[in-house]
Amino acid sequence: MSRLLLFNKPFGVLSQFTDRGTETARATLSDYIDLPGVYPAGRLDRDSEGLLLLTDDGQLQARIADPRYKLPKTYLVQVEGEPGEEALQALRRGLMLKDGMTSPAQAAAISPPDLWPRDPPVRFRKSIPDRWLRIAIREGRNRQVRRMTAAVGHPTLRLVRExxxxxxxxQLQPGEWREVTA
Structure with a gap:
């Protein structure tokens, strides 16, 4: 039977088990998960938090990560400024980014979610408000949600995959994982 782990990836952790990038060691999945044979199905940037799936089943990994299977990925996104209906509609229609047009996203303004504190905290500026959005996409381009919010004039401050x-x-807290039925 396939193993499937749900992991709440903390901010600053790489979505891989080893760090080949720098001389200074960075936190990796191996700092949290000590199970042989499981690998991430998809990825989250180092500065993103939230749900990362890991499995020991290559076919399941492909079905989860491959955009042609169109699994929705939902994010809680804290953005700079207060996006109006026009910005939300642009996200819903799809946007032209440097690597082409995005597929339409689901996008809505939401109340601030009940999340764990981030370490380090998101910068706060009295003169610039922020707003939370829930954005669902079915693609997985590099830093896509961040690039989409920036394209409508509202840079991402915090990104949590829900x-x-x-x-x-x-209820998984940062650094916690649990095994579920695949």
Missing amino acids: SVGPWSLD
Whole structure:
């Protein structure tokens, strides 16, 4: 039977088990998960947080990560400024980015979610408000959500993946994981 892990990836952790990038050691999945044979199904940038799925099943990994299977990925996104309906509609229609047109996203302004504090905290500026959005996409381009919010004039301050397809964070705290039925 396939193993499937739900992991709440903390801010600053690489979505891989080893760090080949710098002389200074950075936190990796191996700092949190000590199970042989499981690998990430998809990725989250080092400066993004939230749900990362890991499995020991190559076919399941491909179905989760491959954009042609169109699993929705839902993010809680804190942005700079207060996007109006025009910005939200642009996200919903799809945007032209440097690597082409994005597929339409689901996008809505939401109340601030009840999340764990981030370490380090998001910068706060009294003169510039911020707003939380829930954005769901079915693609997985590099830094896509961040590039989309920047394209509508509202840079991302914090990005937390809430769910992938039918799997969600629920009450997992940063650095925690649990095994579920695949």
